[in-house]
Amino acid sequence: MHEISLTVNGQVERATVAAGMTLLELLRDRLHLTGTKEGCGIGECGACTVLLDGLPVTACLVLAVETDGCDVRTIEGEATAGRLSALQQAFIDAGAIQCGFCTPGMVMSARALLERNPNPSDEEIVEAIAGNLCRCTGYEAILHAVRLAAGRLQGREASDGGRLLARDGEANSAPDRGEGGGR
Amino acid sequence: MSGELRYVGKPVARDDAVDKVTGAARYTHDLAIPGMLHAAMVTSPHASARIVRIEPSAAEALPGVRAVLTGETLDYRVGLYMVDKRILARDVVRYQGEPVVAVAADTLDIAREACRLVEIDYEPLEPVLDPRDALQDGSPLVHPDLGSYEHMKGVFFPEAGTNVAHHQKVRKGDFDAAFAAADVTLTASFYNPPVQHVAMETHATIVQTLPADRAEIWTSSQAPYTVRHLMSVCFGLPHASLRVHVPYVGGGFGGKAGVHLEPLAFVLSKAAGGRPVKIVATREEEFNTIPSRQGLHSTVEIGAKRDGTIVALKATYVWDAGAYADYGVNVGRAAAYSGGGPYVLPNCWIDSYVVYTNKIFGTAYRGFGHLEVLCGIERAIDQMARKLDMDPVEFRRVNLLREGETTITGEPFTMGHGSPVACLDAAAEAIDWGTPSSPPEQASKVRGKGIAMLHKAPAMPTYTSCAVVIKLDEDGAADVLVSGVDYGQGTYTVLKQIAAEELKLSIDKVHVTWDCDTAFSPYDWQTVASRFAYMGGNAVIEAAADCLRQIRGVAGQAFDVAPARIACEDGVAFVDGDPGRRIPYEQLALGYTFENGNSIGGPVIGHGRYIATGLTHLDPQTGQGLPAQYWTYGAHAVEIEVDTETGEIEVLDIATAIDAGKVLNPKLCIGQVVGGVIQGLGSALWEEFRFDERGRFLNPAFVDYKIPTAKDLPRRMQQALLEYPQPDGPYGARGVAEHPMISVPSAIGNALFDALGIEFTTLPLNYERILRRIREAQEGNEVA
Numbered sequence: 033m034h035e036i037s038l039t040v041n042g043q044v045e046r047a048t049v050a051a052g053m054t055l056l057e058l059l060r061d062r063l064h065l066t067g068t069k070e071g072c073g074i075g076e077c078g079a080c081t082v083l084l085d086g087l088p089v090t091a092c093l094v095l096a097v098e099t100d101g102c103d104v105r106t107i108e109g110e111a112t113a114g115r116l117s118a119l120q121q122a123f124i125d126a127g128a129i130q131c132g133f134c135t136p137g138m139v140m141s142a143r144a145l146l147e148r149n150p151n152p153s154d155e156e157i158v159e160a161i162a163g164n165l166c167r168c169t170g171y172e173a174i175l176h177a178v179r180l181a182a183g184r185l186q187g188r189e190a191s192d193g194g195r196l197l198a199r200d201g202e203a204n205s206a207p208d209r210g211e212g213g214g215r
Numbered sequence: 216m217s218g219e220l221r222y223v224g225k226p227v228a229r230d231d232a233v234d235k236v237t238g239a240a241r242y243t244h245d246l247a248i249p250g251m252l253h254a255a256m257v258t259s260p261h262a263s264a265r266i267v268r269i270e271p272s273a274a275e276a277l278p279g280v281r282a283v284l285t286g287e288t289l290d291y292r293v294g295l296y297m298v299d300k301r302i303l304a305r306d307v308v309r310y311q312g313e314p315v316v317a318v319a320a321d322t323l324d325i326a327r328e329a330c331r332l333v334e335i336d337y338e339p340l341e342p343v344l345d346p347r348d349a350l351q352d353g354s355p356l357v358h359p360d361l362g363s364y365e366h367m368k369g370v371f372f373p374e375a376g377t378n379v380a381h382h383q384k385v386r387k388g389d390f391d392a393a394f395a396a397a398d399v400t401l402t403a404s405f406y407n408p409p410v411q412h413v414a415m416e417t418h419a420t421i422v423q424t425l426p427a428d429r430a431e432i433w434t435s436s437q438a439p440y441t442v443r444h445l446m447s448v449c450f451g452l453p454h455a456s457l458r459v460h461v462p463y464v465g466g467g468f469g470g471k472a473g474v475h476l477e478p479l480a481f482v483l484s485k486a487a488g489g490r491p492v493k494i495v496a497t498r499e500e501e502f503n504t505i506p507s508r509q510g511l512h513s514t515v516e517i518g519a520k521r522d523g524t525i526v527a528l529k530a531t532y533v534w535d536a537g538a539y540a541d542y543g544v545n546v547g548r549a550a551a552y553s554g555g556g557p558y559v560l561p562n563c564w565i566d567s568y569v570v571y572t573n574k575i576f577g578t579a580y581r582g583f584g585h586l587e588v589l590c591g592i593e594r595a596i597d598q599m600a601r602k603l604d605m606d607p608v609e610f611r612r613v614n615l616l617r618e619g620e621t622t623i624t625g626e627p628f629t630m631g632h633g634s635p636v637a638c639l640d641a642a643a644e645a646i647d648w649g650t651p652s653s654p655p656e657q658a659s660k661v662r663g664k665g666i667a668m669l670h671k672a673p674a675m676p677t678y679t680s681c682a683v684v685i686k687l688d689e690d691g692a693a694d695v696l697v698s699g700v701d702y703g704q705g706t707y708t709v710l711k712q713i714a715a716e717e718l719k720l721s722i723d724k725v726h727v728t729w730d731c732d733t734a735f736s737p738y739d740w741q742t743v744a745s746r747f748a749y750m751g752g753n754a755v756i757e758a759a760a761d762c763l764r765q766i767r768g769v770a771g772q773a774f775d776v777a778p779a780r781i782a783c784e785d786g787v788a789f790v791d792g793d794p795g796r797r798i799p800y801e802q803l804a805l806g807y808t809f810e811n812g813n814s815i816g817g818p819v820i821g822h823g824r825y826i827a828t829g830l831t832h833l834d835p836q837t838g839q840g841l842p843a844q845y846w847t848y849g850a851h852a853v854e855i856e857v858d859t860e861t862g863e864i865e866v867l868d869i870a871t872a873i874d875a876g877k878v879l880n881p882k883l884c885i886g887q888v889v890g891g892v893i894q895g896l897g898s899a900l901w902e903e904f905r906f907d908e909r910g911r912f913l914n915p916a917f918v919d920y921k922i923p924t925a926k927d928l929p930r931r932m933q934q935a936l937l938e939y940p941q942p943d944g945p946y947g948a949r950g951v952a953e954h955p956m957i958s959v960p961s962a963i964g965n966a967l968f969d970a971l972g973i974e975f976t977t978l979p980l981n982y983e984r985i986l987r988r989i990r991e992a993q994e995g996n997e998v999a
Contacts, residue, residue, distance in 0.1 A: 077415065127886050129231075131416070132234070132463065158926055162925050162926045168466055172893075
């Protein structure tokens with residue numbers, strides 16, 4: 033067994049882990065951060081993508097012991113101060129979500145892209161999410177979501193923050209933007 | 216429904232979007248129950264073998280193992296239409312990947328280690344791998360006891376002593392005479408391989424058995440009530456003793472209809488003394504243990520007159536059902552009554568054989584047999600157009616179903632069916648049909664255009680039904696309870712729009728309850744066949760009317776006017792023509808209280824329901840009857856570019872026209888179309904199961920079984936959503952969720968012929984297959 037200490041979504045976490053435990057198991061089974069999904073367990077589908085020291089990794093292929101001293105970000109850390117990130121809001125506005133199982137990994141891959149390249153070309157967006165499989169959407173709306181988020185973050189659209197969240201991710205009655213909401 | 220619509224037809228954002236984009240959405244994968252054990256399975260390495268010996272003692276002795284089960288002790292059979300499957304194999308294994316032993320243990324690691332310790336001796340048998348061979352006299356029988364199996368009588372016709380699980384016939388007119396008299400005839404054969412649904416969430420289930428033969432089930436399913444019913448039948452338990460919960464589901468596409476791992480988790484929990492047991496299929500098990508879309512060999516014969524009128528069509532469909540046919544029989548049935556395409560076919564003869572083999576078995580997959588049969592039909596239609604020297608669009612237009620004609624089962628085609636011809640024209644126009652492609656940028660590339668029609672009706676029992684309950688909250692908001700499942704299609708959002716419209720309530724005061732629970736959610740058959748928005752929508756309309764009836768009754772009493780004089784608007788009931796006399800819903804939701812304290816009414820709860828009406832079983836000999844609640848028609852038109860040096864196809868443009876009747880939510884509807892088209896592209900270009908000569912599955916992982924990625928998108932996708940109303944649909948809507956996938960391979964195949972002049976009859980149209988044929992054609996030319 034190994035003692036490790038890492039930062040997950042800004043919080044210091046200490047854990048005693050077996051050598052064979054993956055980062056995905058640590059996140060889901062120990063830390064109860066089940067937003068990160070397992071779609072294949074062998075690094076082929078991207079559903080478990082998280083940021084490890086700012087870089088996108090498939091958490092099923094990273095051993096927990098390797099993350100000692102590292103900074104890990106998961107989907108649960110994407111909305112801050114009760115507000116959806118611009119990226120999350122763009123996924124909603126672009127209609128980029130269906131069953132939602134690939135969504136956390138997809139958002140994290142897009143997050144990593146926008147942090148290293150705030151103004152990506154379509155080819156760069158495609159490249160960034162090419163390792164994230166989605167069976168529902170046909171990807172087109174996801175590409176649009178990333179484009180939309182990049183544009184908003186660059187100030188090409190007035191709004192840059194998400195809609196207000198009440199506790200535990202429940203949306204409150206603040207008005208929707210984009211085409212959504214139907215109000 | 217009069218006046219301007221506030222919500223229906225609007226691009227309302229998904230109800231579940233915030234949960235899903237924050238990671239808060241909880242799927243069965245994510246659930247844990249106190250005391251929960253984890254299960255793993257030992258699966259068969261052989262396609263067909265006798266089980267000689269199972270020695271589980273070493274596994275049983277491993278610390279942390281709580282139950283080890285073999286088929287020997289489980290005297291149960293399961294099946295939706297054909298009760299042909301055991302929970303764990305007994306005596307024989309019938310496909311590679313079939314579960315033989317299951318273990319429940321404290322951790323998944325222990326369960327897997329225990330599985331490695333189980334010793335099993337097999338005596339391999341000669342597998343039946345090709346369904347055409349399986350039809351021959353003297354073929355080994357996959358199910359020697361077929362004649363004794365329970366099945367849905369009067370609908371399915373298994374043939375004892377053969378490998379035929381079901382034979383569906385359609386007979387209309389006199390095919391032989393019409394074919395003999397035709398000016399031009401054609402015979403063509405095609406093959407579709409088995410493929411997988413590949414929902415991103417693999418099948419997962421948790422079952423906890425409880426005292427007095429009760430159980431609680433949490434499962435990643437499209438069918439909570441069907442899971443309950445089939446388990447009730449399988450274990451001989453009252454329905455109410457089983458409580459099925461369905462939380463968020465990570466994709467289904469038909470693969471989570473029926474029943475899958477739930478019975479196994481049930482018997483493991485029972486064997487482990489009532490501890491909850493969780494089984495999650497690995498991705499490999501998802502490919503070779505959980506059922507797939509069955510393969511199809513089809514032969515199509517068409518006879519036509521010189522003027523382009525089709526006079527005769529015959530199709531023979533041989534389905535590679537695999538080892539079990541519990542759902543596959545209905546795929547074979549549905550694909551027969553749709554199996555001539557959306558055309559006027561006065562003389563039609565169809566045989567659809569669902570044939571057992573020793574392979575992974577088939578089940579429902581988005582489009583339910585229609586992608587497969589229309590692959591043959593729509594390619595053969597193009598071939599016939601060429602023989603007649605007619606434009607493929609014109610040839611289709613001449614023969615499409617139209618008012619006054621009947622389908623091949625004798626159903627009159629009416630205006631209420633929508634407009635196949637408008638779909639054809641919209642798709643063709645979108646890619647400038649008739650205008651040659653612009654020249655490719657590289658000399659090694661060639662371009663071509665293709666078109667294909669699609670149609671499908673819900674394939675479901677004649678008595679399929681659905682119920683909805685709407686209850687009003689203290690604050691005047693409405694809770695909509697359903698047990699149809701929204702596993703990504705967006706149906707709950709659409710039902711919410713309809714409920715808000717009908718209840719005269721702001722949409723942010725309407726809630727659809729996401730976690731279905733058979734203890735509280737009203738009945739729905741199962742969420743398949745593109746029927747939920749149609750049936751659930753109709754039931755919501757009725758439930759909302761029931762709520763308003765109660766509201767008007769109480770408000771009328773409060774104002775001492777007849778209920779008919781009460782109008783409702785924006786969450787307020789008022790006296791029509793006297794809007795000052797008004798009561799908001801929150802003062803009516805639980806009953807109304809007068810100033811002196813007297814109270815009337817009571818909690819408002821509305822009930823709505825819908826049942827398929829007028830459907831009949833099909834005549835066993837002729838297939839005549841009314842199988843379809845409604846039909847949805849559409850067309851795809853594509854332009855592709857083929858690299859003759861690599862065999863690679865690039866889709867330049869794909870235009871999809873679907874007659875939705877009424878688009879309830881354009882954003883969600885387009886999402887279904889785009890997603891379906893890309894899934895269809897997977898079937899067209901890349902996806903296939905590969906087996907070795909012993910029937911072992913060779914590519915059960917994403918590296919070897921490629922599904923479309925973000926890199927595979929067409930350069931352009933276009934959608935035309937047509938609105939020729941469905942008279943009995945909610946707001947005129949009909950189902951559209953499966954349809955976009957159907958006929959994508961047909962349209963690509965037709966475009967490929969246009970580009971290369973080579974006929975491809977086997978899917979997928981991958982680089983290797985295309986390049987080989989291009990080389991053969993080049994070599995043939997050199998020899999000539």
